[in-house]
């Protein structure tokens with residue numbers, strides 16, 4: 066191990082943004098990238114809305130939807146750190162990949178819209194972060210708009226998400242009356258629209274030093290009162306608890322106005338963890354610095370170039386250093402090969418990467434060799450802990466339109482399921498194929514790939530939204546417990562699963578069959 070490698074790894078910060086659509090993820094990402102000088106002009110991240118990426122060669126669905134592949138991973142340098150932001154697609158683009166991306170980061174930034182509070186998709190993504198025990202940093206956005214009371218939002222964090230919070234700064238007014246933030250951590254005030262300097266100093270009592278118009282407003286008084294309350298009744302700041310994901314530091318600001326973003330970034334970089342060790346299946350620790358190059362595949366992006374049917378397998382480097390052309394082993398198959406065709410994604414360019422270290426993400430050109438969760442190593446062979454399976458919510462019955470194509474149909478499904486693109490279920494006797502997904506996009510990608518890669522037209526019949534529950538004591542399940550509202554199926558490992566119509570059907574089933582112990586995956 067060289068000092069240089071150690072320094073490079075220690076400088077890495079790899080995170081994802083979790084938020085509900087429209088909370089401001091794109092806007093905040095743009096501003097962060099601008100601080101790092103990584104993008105040529107603001108707006109490039111928004112391939113979606115500006116159509117800037119229209120000339121690229123992504124698969125049809127991506128073009129139609131305007132998903133920006135290049136924004137899957139964004140990288141920038143800021144004050145001695147190299148920051149990797151992993152995109153977590155939302156809206157219709159939400160898929161299991163969104164969840165899996167959270168398995169590849171060391172921390173998460175949670176954006177909350179001040180007017181909306183905590184929304185559904187944030188809760189789902191938060192749960193995955195919580196399960197991993199990774200640090201979560203909260204940015205309450207759109208303070209230039211009227212929203213909920215800050216104290217109410219802090220309560221919501223505790224009640225809805227069950228995480229304790231510590232306000233690093235506190236808003237003075239909001240909406241039209243937004244005057245700035247009282248920075249508890251840096252002990253200064255950052256005025257929102259100021260003719261003067263970026264910061265205003267506090268005296269030893271924590272009040273604005275000198276004469277200022279702001280001190281005469283009720284918003285200033287209110288902020289000081291709130292802060293006093295937080296000092297007395299709020300949580301104490303503890304970096305250890307932040308690192309364990311038990312306490313979230315909260316920042317207020319406006320991504321659009323680029324206010325509070327740099328303060329957030331600086332504090333985030335100070336406290337966010339560097340690349341963390343990971344466990345193997347045997348529970349051995351893989352140290353980012355000491356262990357030679359290793360990584361795992363957390364996402365496979367299909368058909369970047371339809372003419373070549375190629376895919377990109379996204380690898381999170383867990384340890385060591387990657388060099389182009391190095392020899393590695395794919396642990397699942399034991400096959401060794403050279404890593405040559407590698408791409409790393411910068412903000413708006415697909416660039417070849419020749420060197421990357423633990424914490425970084427590399428994209429490997431894939432012709433179907435990789436599966437989600439695969440480990441690659443350059444030294445001793447081992448496998449990382451398996452990635453969790455997520456409980457799907459949407460289901461589709463699928464058949465081949467042409468019955469003569471059964472073989473291709475099953476081969477295609479098998480491969481796509483193994484790759485992690487979609488989940489496989491089947492009905493008990495007829496063994497009809499039911500696919501499960503967490504987002505609609507997964508079905509569309511499935512349909513498209515079956516046609517393009519396996520030459521099979523499929524018929525997709527919605528089974529709808531279901532609540533999937535696995536069963537601890539399968540031996541006690543009788544087929545008569547199954548009905549239209551509680552469909553009994555098997556998953557790809559032949560475990561029994563009930564697909565309930567809704568919450569009501571789930572409760573009704575439990576009332577009638579209290580002896581059956583149901584559980585959900587993540």
Ligand code: GDP
Pocket residue numbers: 084085086087088089090091092093206207208209210318319320321322
């Ligand atoms: P995403 O869906 O989470 O990526 O959200 P966007 O970044 O696309 O933002 C959604 C909308 O909110 C856009 O119209 C933004 O201009 C707007 N927006 C984002 N941040 C702010 C903010 O701080 N203040 C205000 N007023 N609007 C914002």
